[in-house]
Amino acid sequence: xxxxxxxxxxxxxxxxxxxxxxxxxxxxxxxxxxxxxxxxxxxxxxxxxxxxxxxxxxxxxxxxxxxxxxxxxxxxxxxxxxxxxxxxxxxxxxxxxxxxxxxxxxxxxxxxxxxxxxxxxxxxxxxxxxxxxxxxxxxxxxxxxxxxxxxxxxxxxxxxxxxxxxxxxxxxxxxxxxxxxxxxxxxxxxxxxxxxxxxxxxxxxxxxxxxxxxxxxxxxxxxxxxxxxxxxxxxxxxxxxxxxxxxxxxxxxxxxxxxxxxxxxxxxxxxxxxxxxxxxxxxxxxxxxxxxxxxxxxxxxxxxxxxxxxxxxxxxxxxxxxxxxxxxxxxxxxxxxxxxxxxxxxxxxxxxxxxxxxxxxxxxx
Amino acid sequence: xxxxxxxxxxxxxxxxxxxxxxxxxxxxxxxxxxxxxxxxxxxxxxxxxxxxxxxxxxxxxxxxxxxxxxxxxxxxxxxxxxxxxxxxxxxxxxxxxxxxxxxxxxxxxxxxxxxxxxxxxxxxxxxxxxxxxxxxxxxxxxxxxxxxxxxxxxxxxxxxxxxxxxxxxxxxxxxxxxxxxxxxxxxxxxxxxxxxxxxxxxxxxxxxxxxxxxxxxxxxxxxxxxxxxxxxxxxxxxxxxxxxxxxxxxxxxxxxxxxxxxxxxxxxxxxxxxxxxxxxxxxxxxxxxxxxxxxxxxxxxxxxxxxxxxxxxxxxxxxxxxxxxxxxxxxxxxxxxxxxxxxxxxxxxxxxxxxxxxxxxxxxx
Numbered sequence: 227x228x229x230x231x232x233x234x235x236x237x238x239x240x241x242x243x244x245x246x247x248x249x250x251x252x253x254x255x256x257x258x259x260x261x262x263x264x265x266x267x268x269x270x271x272x273x274x275x276x277x278x279x280x281x282x283x284x285x286x287x288x289x290x291x292x293x294x295x296x297x298x299x300x301x302x303x304x305x306x307x308x309x310x311x312x313x314x315x316x317x318x319x320x321x322x323x324x325x326x327x328x329x330x331x332x333x334x335x336x337x338x339x340x341x342x343x344x345x346x347x348x349x350x351x352x353x354x355x356x357x358x359x360x361x362x363x364x365x366x367x368x369x370x371x372x373x374x375x376x377x378x379x380x381x382x383x384x385x386x387x388x389x390x391x392x393x394x395x396x397x398x399x400x401x402x403x404x405x406x407x408x409x410x411x412x413x414x415x416x417x418x419x420x421x422x423x424x425x426x427x428x429x430x431x432x433x434x435x436x437x438x439x440x441x442x443x444x445x446x447x448x449x450x451x452x453x454x455x456x457x458x459x460x461x462x463x464x465x466x467x468x469x470x471x472x473x474x475x476x477x478x479x480x481x482x483x484x485x486x487x488x489x490x491x492x493x494x495x496x497x498x499x500x501x502x503x504x505x506x507x508x509x510x511x512x513x514x515x516x517x518x519x520x521x522x523x524x525x526x527x528x529x530x531x532x533x534x535x536x537x538x539x540x541x542x543x544x545x546x547x548x549x550x551x552x553x554x555x556x557x558x559x560x561x562x563x564x565x566x567x568x569x570x571x572x573x574x575x576x577x578x579x580x581x582x583x584x585x586x587x588x589x590x591x
Numbered sequence: 592x593x594x595x596x597x598x599x600x601x602x603x604x605x606x607x608x609x610x611x612x613x614x615x616x617x618x619x620x621x622x623x624x625x626x627x628x629x630x631x632x633x634x635x636x637x638x639x640x641x642x643x644x645x646x647x648x649x650x651x652x653x654x655x656x657x658x659x660x661x662x663x664x665x666x667x668x669x670x671x672x673x674x675x676x677x678x679x680x681x682x683x684x685x686x687x688x689x690x691x692x693x694x695x696x697x698x699x700x701x702x703x704x705x706x707x708x709x710x711x712x713x714x715x716x717x718x719x720x721x722x723x724x725x726x727x728x729x730x731x732x733x734x735x736x737x738x739x740x741x742x743x744x745x746x747x748x749x750x751x752x753x754x755x756x757x758x759x760x761x762x763x764x765x766x767x768x769x770x771x772x773x774x775x776x777x778x779x780x781x782x783x784x785x786x787x788x789x790x791x792x793x794x795x796x797x798x799x800x801x802x803x804x805x806x807x808x809x810x811x812x813x814x815x816x817x818x819x820x821x822x823x824x825x826x827x828x829x830x831x832x833x834x835x836x837x838x839x840x841x842x843x844x845x846x847x848x849x850x851x852x853x854x855x856x857x858x859x860x861x862x863x864x865x866x867x868x869x870x871x872x873x874x875x876x877x878x879x880x881x882x883x884x885x886x887x888x889x890x891x892x893x894x895x896x897x898x899x900x901x902x903x904x905x906x907x908x909x910x911x912x913x914x915x916x917x918x919x920x921x922x923x924x925x926x927x928x929x930x931x932x933x934x935x936x937x938x939x940x941x942x943x944x945x946x947x948x949x950x951x952x953x954x955x956x
Contacts, residue, residue, distance in 0.1 A: 379918075383748030383860035385810045385849065400775055403808075407772035410765055413854030419899040435893075443768075444899035445750045445851055445858060447911050447925040452891040456871060456913040465916065478917035482860035482925060484750065486810055487852050489778030493810060495748035495847035497862075506821060526817040528800075534784040534809035546812050548821040551830065552843035553744075560812040560847060 232260035233296035233582045236319065238310065240264040240275060240284055243392040244301040244324065248571040249277045255575060258582045265291050292317040296585055297578045300324060301570065315352030320585075322577045324356040324570055326459075329467055331355070336470045338362065339576040340518055341369035346580045354577055357471060358463040359569030360384055360449075360483060363492045364561045365471055366542040366568070370516040371498065371509055372472050375555070379478040379499035382464060386449055387488040387533060388441060390565055395436065396489055401427055402442035403487070413443040441487050449483040458483055491533035492569060493562040499555055506549040509557055513544050518568075523547050531562035539564060540572055597625035598661035598947045601684065603675070605629040605640060605649055608757040609666040609689065613936040614642045620940060623947045630656050657682040661950055662943045665689060666935065680717030685950075687942045689721040689935055691824075694832055696720070701835045703727065704941045705883055706734035711945045719942055722836060723828040724934030725749055725814075725848060728857045729926045730836055731907040731933070735881040736863065736874055737837050740920070744843040744864035747829060751814055752853040752898060753806060755930055760801065761854055766792055767807035768852070778808040806852050814848040823848055856898035857934060858927040864920055871914040874922055878909050883933075888912050896927035905932055 237252070239245045245266070252262060253276075262277055264284045271286035285291050287310060292298060298319040300307045307325035314321050328334040328351075335345035336355045346354055357365065363384075368377060388399035405426040406412050412419050423440045439446045450460035465479035513519050522531050523545040531543035542563045550556035563569055602617070604610045610631070617627060618641075627642055629649045636651035650656050652675060657663060663684040665672050672690035679686050693699040693716075700710035701720045711719055722730065728749075733742060753764035770791040771777050777784050788805045804811045815824035830844035879886050887896050888910040896908035907928045915921035928934055 381746045381862045383847075385750075385851070400772075403768065403772045407768045413899060413902065415903040417900050418902075438893045438895075439897045440899055443853055444897050445853060446897055447858070447860070447895050448890050448893075456888070456890060456911065457916075458890065480862050480915045480918060480921070480923050482748075482862075482911065482923055484858075484860065484925070486750070488808055488810060493812070493849075495812070495849065495860075497746045497845050497847075523821070525813050525821060525823065528803045528813075530803075530812050532804045532809050532811055534778060534805055535782050537778065537783075538780040546821065546847065550845045551822075553845060556845070558845050558847055560849070 232258060233585050234261045234263065234294055235259045235578065236263040236265055236292060236295040236298040236314070238265040238287060238298060239301035241266045241270045241273065242301055243389055243396065244566055244570040247566040248299065248301060248575065249275055251567065251571050251575050253278045255579070258579055263291065263295060289313050289317065292319050295319040297322065297581050299574050299578055301574070311353050312351070320349065320581045321353040322356060322574050322581070323353055324574050326358065326463065328353050329355040329357065330470065336467060337577050338365045338369060338471050338573060339580060340366045340516070341471055342473065343580055346577060347584065354581070356570070356574045356577060357467045358460070359390055359565040360386060360460055360492055360494070361464050361467040361471070362569045362573055363542070363563040363565065364494050364496055366516065366518050367513055367544045367561055368496070368498065369472065370512055370519060371500065374512055375500035375502040375504045377472060377474065377477060377498055378501050380468060381497040382479070382481040383495045384481065384483045385486045385488070385493040385533070386483060387486070387490045387492055387565055389490040390449065390492065391436065398436045399441055399487060399489060402440055406442045419443050437485050441485060444487065446485040447482065449485050488533045489537065490564060490566055491537040491562055492565040493531070493533055493560065496559050496561055497550070498557050498559070499553060501555070503555055504557070506547050506557060510547050518542060519544055521545065530560060533562050536562040537564055540567055542568060597623060598950050599626040599628065599659055600624045600943065601628040601630055601657060601660040601663040601679070603630040603652060603663055604666035606631045606635045606638065607666055608754055608761065609931055609935040612931040613664065613666060613940065614640055616932065616936050616940050618643045620944070623944055628656060628660060654678050654682065657684050660684040662687065662946050664939050664943055666939070676718050684717070685714065685946045686718040687721060687939050687946065688718055689939050691723065691828065693718050694720040694722065695835065701832060702942050703730045703734060703836050703938060704945060705731045705881070706836055707838065708945055711942060712949065719946070721935070721939045721942060722832045723825070724755055724930040725751060725825055725857055725859070726829050726832040726836070727934045727938055728907070728928040728930065729859050729861055731881065731883050732878055732909045732926055733863065734837065735877055735884060736865065739877055740865035740867040740869045742837060742839065742842060742863055743866050745833060746862040747844070747846040748860045749846065749848045750851045750853070750858040750898070751848060752851070752855050752857055752930055754855040755814065755857065756801065763801045764806050764852060764854065767805055771807045784808050802850050806850060809852065811850040812847065814850050853898045854902065855929060855931055856902040856927055857930040858896070858898055858925065861924050861926060862915070863922050863924070864918060866920070868920055869922070871912050871922060875912050883907060884909060886910065895925060898927050901927040902929055904929060905937055907933060
């Protein structure tokens with residue numbers, strides 16, 4: 227990379243739910259980038275999107291778009307990343323990938339800047355992975371606690387938003403909400419919501435529900451795809467990614483992932499056991515000092531995080547911090563984080579900025 | 592009680608959310624009752640409600656309404672039960688109370704008929720308590736597993752319906768749903784749902800949200816009232832009532848109770864550790880044989896319980912049964928149950944029927 231030139235960034239998947247938030251984030255973060263190149267499928271090519279107050283024309287994904295690119299962020303489905311991230315890397319770009327394609331690859335670091343920023347430097351494939359949004363919801367907070375008391379066990383139940391399934395997920399939730407808001411009898415007899423939603427949205431009761439079941443006036447205890455022994459891909463990601471990010475291959479994890487009728491912002495009920503003794507007050511003090519964590523914890527006056535209040539914000543919000551009554555060295559707490567921001571675009575941008583600083587520093591050194 | 596006469600039942604709180612379901616249940620259960628007397632506050636006296644296909648006039652709560660009553664079910668707030676259950680008992684009625692007033696009283700049995708039916712007979716105060724709806728959501732299923740493998744640890748996160756707060760809770764959720772369904776931008780910026788709901792429902796942003804925060808397009812990580820060390824009353828009930836019902840005073844329990852925008856039917860993500868080795872298949876087989884439990888567990892084909900499908904039904908539904916990958920002798924599972932039926936009215940009716948059988952049997956013996 228040439229002298230003092232600011233690095234060139236490519237945003238691949240610029241038109242998706244995460245990509246849209248990414249352009250917003252790039253417009254408000256410290257301006258470390260030179261050219262920002264927007265890339266999407268051929269279908270979206272030619273669209274003009276606003277970033278940093280300027281219109282930028284979207285280019286179709288092709289090998290040539292990576293020429294001269296220093297850092298390429300990918301917010302695309304796993305199979306597109308699997309094919310195209312190596313293409314970008316081969317052309318000299320450092321790839322920051324938000325798909326699941328490379329997260330568990332031993333030659334690809336999985337990075338949360340608050341937890342393991344040093345890992346970005348060790349990237350033999352030229353690819354750095356961004357964690358799954360559900361894992362990311364709790365990592366800034368758990369990383370701070372882990373650093374001091376060493377996390378050993380984690381039992382997690384999730385409350386995941388519709389936008390985890392992208393724009394189609396948001397649109398589907400709104401369409402279902404309109405159906406259930408129009409009939410005040412719904413939600414009172416078995417299957418009435420299922421039938422009303424299916425009828426209104428023209429699928430019939432046996433139709434395919436995008437979330438596996440109606441999401442409005444409901445919760446759906448499954449996210450991702452089915453894996454061995456009844457586990458979902460999402461639940462295994464929480465386990466495997468937490469272990470890798472925290473550098474704790476023996477961390478014990480059980481997760482149950484559940485979708486809830488929230489637009490954006492995932493929440494987690496966390497039961498966390500540590501190697502060292504700790505109190506709720508000590509944990510609260512530690513979290514209050516963590517730069518990207520906000521503690522909202524006074525239930526007697528109604529102070530705790532809720533997704534509708536956290537959405538659109540960068541920090542991880544933590545509340546309901548309690549010392550477990552029957553489990554030693556264990557806290558129960560509730561965490562909320564915007565799954566499109568810290569859970570996806572923001573963490574990707576932060577990783578990319580670490581790379582930009584490294585590239586710029588190397589040039590200056 | 593006289594010869595072969597069927598026992599007389601009083602339903603106190605007949606006009607509430609649980610009372611309404613109770614009248615429905617009494618109209619469909621085996622008809623063990625003679626007279627059914629309906630009782631409510633003076634405000635509701637004179638109302639005529641249907642039970643067993645007949646109109647019955649509601650009587651105002653007063654000592655005299657219990658004269659000649661064999662069994663009195665109470666579905667009223669704690670303080671009303673605390674005052675009036677002893678009055679009914681003193682007049683000879685066996686009280687089955689669904690408030691929190693007596694559940695942890697050592698002289699009052701806390702009964703789930705599938706788990707500890709024998710406890711109804713030992714009632715020195717003439718009062719039997721019905722458990723909290725959240726505890727009841729999982730007790731039929733956990734009781735079956737406990738009987739075979741002995742439960743030792745329980746980590747629970749709840750997904751609790753609006754009707755846990757009675758008719759006002761249901762009305763509030765519907766009012767909030769109408770607000771958020773009318774504006775497709777809501778749920779995307781911090782506090783937008785809070786402001787829209789507060790403005791529309793005339794309370795202002797600092798107004799009192801009945802659920803502590805908006806419930807539509809949100810989840811609220813608090814239910815009940817604040818107790819010591821950050822715990823909620825609901826979370827402590829899950830712990831203390833589970834121990835009492837299962838007869839396991841040393842059972843380790845951590846619960847996080849969260850309200851979700853569902854009309855009726857509570858769900859729980861349960862992480863349960865046992866004294867003896869067990870597999871998910873063995874647990875599934877055991878649950879399939881439990882008379883009041885239905886197993887819905889084939890996530891690959893979209894089969895798992897959801898509250899919108901379970902509502903209005905009597906059984907406890909269990910799915911997502913997984914052997915914990917990192918915790919020995921531990922299952923993760925998801926349970927849904929109608930909080931107004933098994934979680935309240937149905938269990939109360941079942942307890943009352945045990946008492947009726949005892950009274951009738953005693954007369955016959």
